[in-house]
Amino acid sequence: MIPRIVHIASNTFREAVRDRVLYNLIAFALLLSGAAIFVGQISIEIERLVVVNLGLTAVSLFGIVIAIFIGIGLVSKEIEKRTLYTVLSRPVRRWEFIVGKFLGLAGTLVVNTFFMAIGVFGALLYVAHKFSKPDALILVALYFIVLEFLIICSLALLFSSFSSPLLSAVFAFSLFVIGSFADDLRGFAGLTHGMTRWFAMAAAYLVPNFSALNVISAVAHQQHVAGQLILQNTLYALFYTVMAMSGAVLIFERRNLK
Numbered sequence: 001m002i003p004r005i006v007h008i009a010s011n012t013f014r015e016a017v018r019d020r021v022l023y024n025l026i027a028f029a030l031l032l033s034g035a036a037i038f039v040g041q042i043s044i045e046i047e048r049l050v051v052v053n054l055g056l057t058a059v060s061l062f063g064i065v066i067a068i069f070i071g072i073g074l075v076s077k078e079i080e081k082r083t084l085y086t087v088l089s090r091p092v093r094r095w096e097f098i099v100g101k102f103l104g105l106a107g108t109l110v111v112n113t114f115f116m117a118i119g120v121f122g123a124l125l126y127v128a129h130k131f132s133k134p135d136a137l138i139l140v141a142l143y144f145i146v147l148e149f150l151i152i153c154s155l156a157l158l159f160s161s162f163s164s165p166l167l168s169a170v171f172a173f174s175l176f177v178i179g180s181f182a183d184d185l186r187g188f189a190g191l192t193h194g195m196t197r198w199f200a201m202a203a204a205y206l207v208p209n210f211s212a213l214n215v216i217s218a219v220a221h222q223q224h225v226a227g228q229l230i231l232q233n234t235l236y237a238l239f240y241t242v243m244a245m246s247g248a249v250l251i252f253e254r255r256n257l258k
Contacts, residue, residue: 004091004092004096004100005096005099005100005103006100006103007100008092008096008097008099008100008101008103008104009100009101009103009104009107010104011100011104012074012100012101012103012104012105012108013104013105013107013108015104016070016104016105016108017108047127047128048124048127048128048220049220049221051120051123051124051127052120052124052138052216052219052220053216053217053220055119055120055123055124056120056138056141056142056145056216056219056220057216058116058120059113059116059117059120059142059145060145060148060214060216062116063109063112063113063116063145063148063149064148064149064152064176066108066109066112067105067109067149067152067153067156068152068156068169068172068173068176069169070105070108070156071105071152071153071155071156071157071160071168071172072156072159072160072165072168072169072172073160073165074101074105074156074157074160075098075101075157075160075161075252076160076164076165076168094249094252094253095249095252095253097252098157098161098245098248098249098252099245099249101157102153102154102157102245105153105156105157106149106150106153109146109149109153110146110149113142113145113146113149117138117142120138121135121138124138134222137218137219137222137223137224137225138219140215140219140225140230141215141216141219141225143230144213144214144215144233145213147213147233147234147237148210148213148237150237150238150241151208151210151237151240151241151244152172152176153241154240154241154244154245154248155171155172155175155208155244156168156172157244157245157248158244158245158247158248158251159171159172161248161251161252161255162251162252162255175207175208176208176210178203178207179207179208179209179210179211180210180211180214181211182204182207182208182209182210182211182212183209183211183212184211185200185203185204185207186200186201186204186205208240209236212229212232212233212236213233213237215229
C-alpha cells in the first residue's frame with residue numbers, strides 16, 4: 001500500500017516539476033519579492049514592513065494559483081491521456097491514487113514555498129543587512145501558508161474528482177476568496193436574524209477559514225503569534241484537509257470511468 005502511494009506521489013511530483021507554467025509562476029513570485037525592495041526604498045523607515053508584507057503575499061497568492069492550476073488537472077489529465085486506466089488495471093486502489101496525487105502536489109508546493117521563501121529572506125537581508133529575532137516570525141507565516149496550500153490541494157482534488165477542470169478552478173478559487181473573509185462572514189451572521197442568520201452561520205463554518213491562517217500583516221508589524229493559535233490552525237487545517245480528501249475518495253470510488 002505505502003510503496004504504491006509513494007510511487008504515485010513521486011510521479012506526480014516529477015510531472016509538476018516539469019510543468020513550465022510552474023517555473024514561470026515561481027519566477028514571477030521571486031521577482032515580486034525583489035520588487036518589494038524598490039518599493040520599500042520609496043518609503044522612509046518601513047522597508048522591512050513592505051518587503052515582508054509584499055513578499056509573503058506573493059508567496060501565498062502564487063502558491064494558491066499553482067495549487068489550483070495543477071490540482072484541478074491531476075485527475076482529468078489522467079483520464080484524457082487514458083493513463084488512469086493503466087494505473088488502475090494494476091493492483092492500485094482508487095483511494096491510493098487520490099492520496100498519492102495529493103501527497104505529490106503537496107510536496108511540490110512545499111518545495112516551491114522553500115525556494116520562494118529564500119527570495120523573501122534574500123530581499124529582507126538586502127534591505128536590513130542583517131536578520132533580527134522578530135524575523136523568525138516569518139517562518140510561522142510561511143508555515144500557515146503551507147497549511148493553506150494543503151487545504152486548497154484537497155479542495156482542488158475534491159472538485160476535480162467529479163467536475164471539469166474549468167468548474168473545479170472556479171469552485172476552488174471561489175472558496176479561497178470566501179474563506180479569506182470567513183471572520184467577516186461570521187461577524188455578519190451575528191448581526192442578522194432568522195433564516196439569514198442560520199444561512200450565513202452555516203456558510204461561515206463550512207468554507208475554509210483562510211482568514212485565521214493569514215498572519216502576514218501581524219508578522220510584518222513584528223507582532224507575536226501565540227502558540228495556541230499555531231496549534232489550533234494546525235489541527236484545523238489537518239481536519240479540513242482530511243475531510244475534503246475523504247470526500248474526494250468517496251466520490252472517485254463511485255465514479256464511472258468508462
